[in-house]
Amino acid sequence: DKKVEPDSESPLPEQEPQFQMNGESGLRLRRVGAGSEVVSIGEQERENEIKKRSSWRRIMLLIVAVTVHNIPEGLAVGVGFGAIGRTKSATFESARNLALGIGIQNFPEGIAVSLPLKAAGFSTAKAIWYGQLSGLVEPIAGVLGAALVSFIVPLLPYALAFAAGAMVYVVVDDIIPEAQSEGNGKAASWGAIVGFIVMMSLDVALG
Numbered sequence: 001d002k003k004v005e006p007d008s009e010s011p012l013p014e015q016e017p018q019f020q021m022n023g024e025s026g027l028r029l030r031r032v033g034a035g036s037e038v039v040s041i042g043e044q045e046r047e048n049e050i051k052k053r054s055s056w057r058r059i060m061l062l063i064v065a066v067t068v069h070n071i072p073e074g075l076a077v078g079v080g081f082g083a084i085g086r087t088k089s090a091t092f093e094s095a096r097n098l099a100l101g102i103g104i105q106n107f108p109e110g111i112a113v114s115l116p117l118k119a120a121g122f123s124t125a126k127a128i129w130y131g132q133l134s135g136l137v138e139p140i141a142g143v144l145g146a147a148l149v150s151f152i153v154p155l156l157p158y159a160l161a162f163a164a165g166a167m168v169y170v171v172v173d174d175i176i177p178e179a180q181s182e183g184n185g186k187a188a189s190w191g192a193i194v195g196f197i198v199m200m201s202l203d204v205a206l207g
Contacts, residue, residue, distance in 0.1 A: 077142045097206035
């Protein structure tokens with residue numbers, strides 16, 4: 001009997017993928033044969049988990065910053081109304097204009113909270129609801145500021161500076177890099193310019 005040698009040019013029979021568990025990298029899929037490669041499912045899952053945690057960290061940082069930012073704003077509005085009549089400059093018109101200006105800039109703040117939540121998988125209703133909750137502290141702080149005008153007034157400049165610093169940190173550390181990484185850098189820059197012009201115009205118009 002002749003022993004038939006396998007032809008080196010003939011294709012090797014396909015072999016079924018083999019699975020094995022590895023304690024460090026989780027489930028590995030290994031294909032045996034020419035050009036075999038190893039795909040680590042566990043490593044990919046860990047990368048996805050790290051990305052998800054990073055995304056949630058950014059979202060929570062933004063929500064906390066906006067919420068903290070709204071507290072001094074509410075105090076400022078409350079003090080504006082609570083101080084009416086105490087000085088010549090403390091008038092109803094000035095307090096109303098302050099409340100109007102802060103109210104207008106609260107719209108993009110609420111959107112900045114709702115949109116990331118929507119992108120993270122929340123329903124539209126829940127994203128809007130949580131966006132509104134982040135601003136709920138403002139009227140509460142407003143009542144507190146109106147009730148404790150004499151105590152709040154000396155602290156108000158420091159509180160507003162803290163609120164501004166918190167938002168600047170979030171914008172520089174998170175929002176600007178995120179906008180640039182997604183390829184919307186020009187749109188984000190134009191949005192910042194337009195927003196700045198609108199707020200400066202309101203500042204001049206409302207006094």
